[in-house]
Amino acid sequence: xxxxxxxxxxxxxxxxxxxxxxxxxxxxxxxxxxxxxxxxxxxxxxxxxxxxxxxxxxxxxxxxxxxxxxxxxxxxxxxxxxxxxxxxxxxxxxxxxxxxxxxxxxxxxxxxxxxxxxxxxxxxxxxxxxxxxxxxxxxxxxxxxxxxxxxxxxxxxxxxxxxxxxxxxxxxxxxxxxxxxxxxxxxxxxxxxxxxxxxxxxxxxxxxxxxxxxxxxxxxxxxxxxxxxxxxxxxxxxxxxxxxxxxxxxxxxxxxxxxxxxxxxxxxxxxxxxxxxxxxxxxxxxxxxxxxx
Numbered sequence: 001x002x003x004x005x006x007x008x009x010x011x012x013x014x015x016x017x018x019x020x021x022x023x024x025x026x027x028x029x030x031x032x033x034x035x036x037x038x039x040x041x042x043x044x045x046x047x048x049x050x051x052x053x054x055x056x057x058x059x060x061x062x063x064x065x066x067x068x069x070x071x072x073x074x075x076x077x078x079x080x081x082x083x084x085x086x087x088x089x090x091x092x093x094x095x096x097x098x099x100x101x102x103x104x105x106x107x108x109x110x111x112x113x114x115x116x117x118x119x120x121x122x123x124x125x126x127x128x129x130x131x132x133x134x135x136x137x138x139x140x141x142x143x144x145x146x147x148x149x150x151x152x153x154x155x156x157x158x159x160x161x162x163x164x165x166x167x168x169x170x171x172x173x174x175x176x177x178x179x180x181x182x183x184x185x186x187x188x189x190x191x192x193x194x195x196x197x198x199x200x201x202x203x204x205x206x207x208x209x210x211x212x213x214x215x216x217x218x219x220x221x222x223x224x225x226x227x228x229x230x231x232x233x234x235x236x237x238x239x240x241x242x243x244x245x246x247x248x249x250x251x252x253x254x255x256x257x258x259x260x261x262x263x264x265x266x267x268x269x270x271x272x273x274x275x276x277x278x279x280x281x282x283x284x285x286x287x288x289x290x291x292x293x
Contacts, residue, residue, distance in 0.1 A: 039241055042243075043241035044241070046240065046241050046242070046243070047237070047240045047241045050088050050089060050090070050240045051240065053084075053088040054085055054088045054089075057081055057084040057085060057088060058081065061077045061078075061080055061081040061084070062077075062081075062145075064077050065077035065078065065081075065145060076124070078120070078124070078145055078146040078147075079120065079121060079123075079124040080121075081121075081142075082116065082117040082118075082120035082121035082146070083117070083120075083121025083122070084121070085117040085121070086114065086117040086118040086121050087121075089114060089117065089239060089240065090239070090242070090244070090245040090246050091114060091117070091118050091245070091246060091248055092245050092246065092247050092248070093118055093121070093122060093247075093248055093249075093250060094247070094248075094249050094250070095122060095249070095250050095252065096249055096250070096251045096252065097251055097252035097253060097254075098252055099122070099123050099211070099250075099252045100175070100209060100211050100252075100255055101124075101174075101175070102174035102175060103174055103175075103207045103208050103209065104125075104174070104175045104176075104208070104209055104210075104211050104255065105170065105175075105176055105177075105178075105200075105201060105204075105208055105209070105210050105211070105258070106119075106123065106125055106175065106176070106177040106178070106210075106211050106212075106213050107177075107178060107180060107193075107198075107210060107211075107212050107213065107268075107271040107275070108177060108178075108179055108212070108213040108214070108215055108275070109179070109181065109185065109187075109190055109213075109214055109215055109275055109279065110179035110181050110183070110184050110185065110215075111184050111185060111186070111187050111215065111217060111221060111224060111225045111226065112184060112217075112224050112225060112226045112235070112239075113226060113232065113235070113236070114224060114239065114248075115179070115215055118215065118248055118250070119177065119213065119215060119250060120146060120177075122250050123175060123177075124175065125173070125175040125176060125177045126146060126147040126148060126149065126169055126173040126175065126176050126177070127143070127146070127148050127149070127176070127177050127178075128148070128149045128151060128166060128169075128176065128177070128178045128179075128197060129143060129148050129149070129150055129151070130150070130151065130152075131150040131151060131152045133148075133150065134148075134150045136232075147169060147172065147173050149162075149165050149166055149169045149176070151165070151166075151197065159196050159197075159199075162196075162197060163196075163197060163199050163200050166178075166197055166200045167200050167205060170200070170205055170208060171205065177213075178197055178198070180193040180194050180195060180197075180198065180268060180271075180272075181193060181194070182194045184225060184226045184227065185225070185227075186221060186222065186225045186227055187216070187217055187221030187222075187225055187279075188221070188279075188283060190272060190275060190276045190279055193268040193269075193271070193272050195264045195265050195267070195268040196264070198264040198267050198268050199264045201258040201264065201267050202258065202262060202263055202264045202267065203258075203259060204257075204258045204259055208258070209255040209256065209257060209258070210255060210256055210257075210258050210267060210270075210271060211252060211253065211254075211255040212253040212254075212255075212271040212272075212274040212275045212278075213250065213251065213252060213253065213275070214250075214251040214253060214275050214278040214279055214282070215248065215249075215250055215251075216248065216249045216250075216251060216278075216279075216282045217246065217247075217248045218247055218248070218249065218282075220246035220247065220248075223238075223239075223242060223246070224239060224246060249282075251278050251282075253274050253275065253278055254274070256270060
């Protein structure tokens with residue numbers, strides 16, 4: 001198991017009563033990239049079947065995407081592909097609450113790369129992502145098909161331009177999602193929110209509402225979470241070879257008008273408060289189910 005990131009170590013110190021499954025691993029622990037060596041034959045079969053299903057979904061959806069684009073029709077195929085991709089990876093998704101369909105800025109917690117196909121497949125939203133992903137083979141191309149906004153998180157001098165890019169995306173796609181924790185957590189805590197890009201909401205474009213979202217993997221969170229120094233290929237291998245499916249609930253929380261809060265930090269704090277309350281309710285419910293005879 002990989003060592004937890006610095007952000008998670010700091011979170012463990014700050015909220016020791018909410019740490020849950022975050023653990024401090026010794027340097028002698030095996031790295032995630034070694035896990036393939038001990039994969040069972042069934043693990044290889046599961047990986048092959050899931051990858052085949054993903055490729056078939058891509059072959060079906062991409063030509064239809066370009067056909068709709070040439071005809072200048074509203075294009076549902078990125079959403080359909082993301083939904084299919086989540087299903088192929090084992091996600092069985094249920095919804096709680098009502099999702100806004102347009103003129104919405106989603107703010108969500110973040111556990112895994114799977115959040116994108118799962119949530120994108122449910123809402124059709126575009127995402128804000130770190131610029132490194134744009135260079136990933138195939139993945140970067142697919143992200144661009146879904147109108148992803150790529151930002152350089154470490155470049156403070158470019159924040160104004162990034163805010164303009166997010167604002168343009170709101171006008172063009174009607175729905176944009178950010179993960180303001182800036183990294184992934186294990187599902188039992190909510191890391192501090194980074195708010196620079198939320199400046200796009202102060203003031204907000206006309207008619208835009210903020211809808212907080214809590215993505216809940218329930219008892220499977222520890223298996224799905226992408227933590228510490230585990231690389232993307234290693235985490236994908238671990239997820240795609242795991243036994244069975246997993247259940248995830250997308251909790252669409254009550255939206256609010258960002259103009260009622262004004263400053264980006266206040267908007268971020270209100271969204272975080274609502275997500276954290278939903279998370280605590282979910283964790284309490286999971287504890288009760290676990291404790292039941």
